[in-house]
Amino acid sequence: MYQVVNVDDEKYPSLLKQIKDAPKNIYYKGNFKEDIFSNCLAVVGSRKISSYGKWVTQKFVTELVSLGITIVSGFMYGVDATAHFAAVKAKGKTIAVMPCGIDLIHPSILGHLYQDILNSNGLIISEYEGKFKPCLWTYPRRNRIIAGLCQAVLVVEAQERSGSLITARYAKKYNRKTFCIPGQINSVNSKGIINLIKEGSTIVGEVSDILDFYQIKYSSIASSKMFDSDNLIIKNLMLEPMDFDTLCEKTGLRNEQLGSELTMLLLSDKIIEQEGKYYTN
Known part of the structure; x- marks a missing residue:
């Protein structure tokens, strides 16, 4: 409606x-x-x-x-x-x-x-x-x-x-x-x-x-944090496949940040997504 x-x-x-x-x-x-x-x-x-x-x-x-x-x-x-x-x-x-x-x-x-x-x-x-x-x-x-x-x-x-x-x-x-x-x-x-x-x-x-x-800062420190977060995501997925909510809980990342980094990992073929769960590739 x-x-x-x-x-x-x-x-x-x-x-x-x-x-x-x-x-x-x-x-x-x-x-x-x-x-x-x-x-x-x-x-x-x-x-x-x-x-x-x-x-x-x-x-x-x-x-x-x-x-x-x-x-x-x-x-x-x-x-x-x-x-x-x-x-x-x-x-x-x-x-x-x-x-x-x-x-x-x-x-x-x-x-x-x-x-x-x-x-x-x-x-x-x-x-x-x-x-x-x-x-x-x-x-x-x-x-x-x-x-x-x-x-x-x-x-x-x-x-x-x-x-x-x-x-x-x-x-x-x-x-x-x-x-x-x-x-x-x-x-x-x-x-x-x-x-x-x-x-x-x-x-x-x-x-x-x-x-x-837009006067929004995008520093090398932010890029470094993103790299560290990527490693954190992959380390967790190496333990077992996880859905978005579980990954959010395990990594402590905000929804927006986790979604952004998952997308980049998917685009670079480092992970795959099947039936709502993420796996290391």
């Missing part, structure tokens, strides 16, 4: 309210609390994501959510879905902005992700109620909401006419920061990125480039 918040309500997101064409109503499901709207970063990009784009998105999102960044994206396959999934997997916060009615799961193939976001204390929003079907014009309209909710936008991969470039342009219109991940210059997924760089977007080489903008 969805709920609705009006632009005149106190709980309406303050950053979104600042844009001239803010939606009058936001229909939503899930965690509509003030803390989910602080430190929001839009992560957008190509629907035809490459293996490099997938790796970059997972790596950046996993580390960013562990430090309190909320990931906002447009719930499409490709970079959007990868960003939402990585945030959920790392027990972080994510907001999906739909191009359709709040009761319609689009694309339907991502139905499992839709439920995963809600089950992990995330948020799904739309300016359309019920099962309003997406149209060509609703996608760019959705992109203005993505940009409006966030202090910054990160574009991972983008072809020359990618919809993610619309989000980046809205961000510039709203005086929000735009970041982009560099790629191979001969890749079609880099054409839009190259144009963004020419237009003044900031190139990102590591997570700390983004955290500096």
Whole structure:
């Protein structure tokens, strides 16, 4: 069951309210609390994501959510879905902005992700109620909401006419920061990125480039602690396979930190997950 918040309500997101064409109503499901709207970063990009784009998105999102960044994206396959999934997997916060009615799961193939976001204390929003079907014009309209909710936008991969470039342009219109991940210059997924760089977007080489903008510290000490925590996780799993809650109890790590580090261990093939339990690989 969805709920609705009006632009005149106190709980309406303050950053979104600042844009001239803010939606009058936001229909939503899930965690509509003030803390989910602080430190929001839009992560957008190509629907035809490459293996490099997938790796970059997972790596950046996993580390960013562990430090309190909320990931906002447009719930499409490709970079959007990868960003939402990585945030959920790392027990972080994510907001999906739909191009359709709040009761319609689009694309339907991502139905499992839709439920995963809600089950992990995330948020799904739309300016359309019920099962309003997406149209060509609703996608760019959705992109203005993505940009409006966030202090910054990160574009991972983008072809020359990618919809993610619309989000980046809205961000510039709203005086929000735009970041982009560099790629191979001969890749079609880099054409839009190259144009963004020419237009003044900031190139990102590591997570700390983004955290500096949010004034969140990411020191070598933190990296060292993460390495120590990885060893702690593996040592416990060498004793016996464990589920998330048991690992949390045994290691003493916070949910967000444990989720982030488990994701990185899974990506590096140091552990595997089967039927809710983690095993050393």
